[in-house]
Amino acid sequence: MTYAPCERAGNAPTDDPGDLATKYNIVEIFHSVQGEGFHNGIPHVFIRFGRCNLRCEWCDTNFDEYESMNALDILGEVMKYPSKRIIFTGGEPMLNDLWPLSRLLKRRGYHLSIESNGTVEIPEGMLDWICISPKDQVYPNITIKQRTGDELKCVYVGQPLSLYDDLVAGFRHHFLQPCYDEHASVEENGRAFAITEAVVKEHTTWRLSLQTHKWMGIL
């Protein structure tokens, strides 16, 4: 039997050695407060995966720099923190087989969320919360394969909301989020915020999501 480093022998669940040995490309693992969307304000452990199949111009993640970690080491890192909630993010986490890691975490009582661009279908039952952030406002030819979930979160850059007419029915919550530019002034970011706020006021099935962690200057 193999144990995560912070588990005492006798208390750990029996794990599949293959699951524990599964390798993932990891940019970073950190503990912070979710700053956007439905779970805004709730502490989570973020597992940021390397690689993405898109290249959005506003992307704030250096997903090309990562290290290989096996699931056992990821468990050890995650279990250093008090939060029992995890967000798989990236890059695009669904470029990985998340089943082995999800099995290990679920057996330890973790609530698992994902933030994905929706270009890869997510297996049913693997996760507890699915947040899809489609990027078809910049990639009109990309097909969104994951068309159901808990949260649809769209970065608003002036695109018509009719883009999402076929998608909204599959999701319980709909968020519009202004694009935060870390090189712009507070006033310039505030203008993008005001434009998105005005759109939400006119389209009341959508809610405003702000990247509050960026406004606060935290991870």
Ligand code: SF4
């Ligand atoms: S899909 Fe997300 S991670 Fe990938 S390039 Fe776009 S913003 Fe970045």
